[in-house]
Amino acid sequence: MGGVEMNLDKGFTDKWSGADFKAGRQTLNGAQAFAYVRTRHAFVGSDLDRTKNQQKFLSTLASQVATPGTLLNPFTLYPDMSAGLDTLVVDKDKNPYQLGKMLFAMKDVSGGDGRPMNMPVSGSVGGNLQWDRPKVKQLVDELKNDDPVTVTSDS
Incomplete structure (x- = not known):
């Protein structure tokens, strides 16, 4: 792919993790991308901020790969897919069509109807995050009933 173009809000x-980033638009190579998604010690929220970065990265990656210029060009698609599939583990019965649907779903997390989120927490005790039990119950009920998710992890 030649890297993933990210726009970082802050350096x-x-x-x-080996991360050393300045704020702004930049193209991450493989080693930089790995450092970006593994970083947790640079943030107050540590693991929660790391998952937000991972979600942002996967959504950005999917948006850059899921374009007609990539999907309709076998000389671009196959090398990109091969590189990604070496690190992606999926069920044996997944076919290319289902993988494509998964890619577009990842793309939609921040660019469409989807919404990235972490489990709602109410604080921490002894360095361990404590779930906000009423919000988690509401979230599980909404997902189980296929209702729109109204719970947020930030409020």
Whole structure:
């Protein structure tokens, strides 16, 4: 792909992941992308912020791959898919059509009807996050009943 173009709201460094980023638009190579999605020590919210970065990265990656220029060009599609499939584990019965649907669903997380979120938490005790039990119950009920999700992880 030649990298993933990301727009970072703020710069950060993390000696454990190797991340060293300035704010703004930049193209991440493989090593930088790995450092970006692994970073947690640079943030106050640590693991929660890391999952938000991972969601943002996957959505951005999917948006950049799921374009007609990539999907309709076998010379672009097959190398990109091969590189991704080496690191992606899926059920053995998944076919290319289902993988394509998954890619478009990932793209829609931040660009369409989808919404990225973390489990709602109410704080932490001894360094361990505590779930906001009423919100988690509401979230599980909404998902189980296929209702629109009204719970947010931020409020």
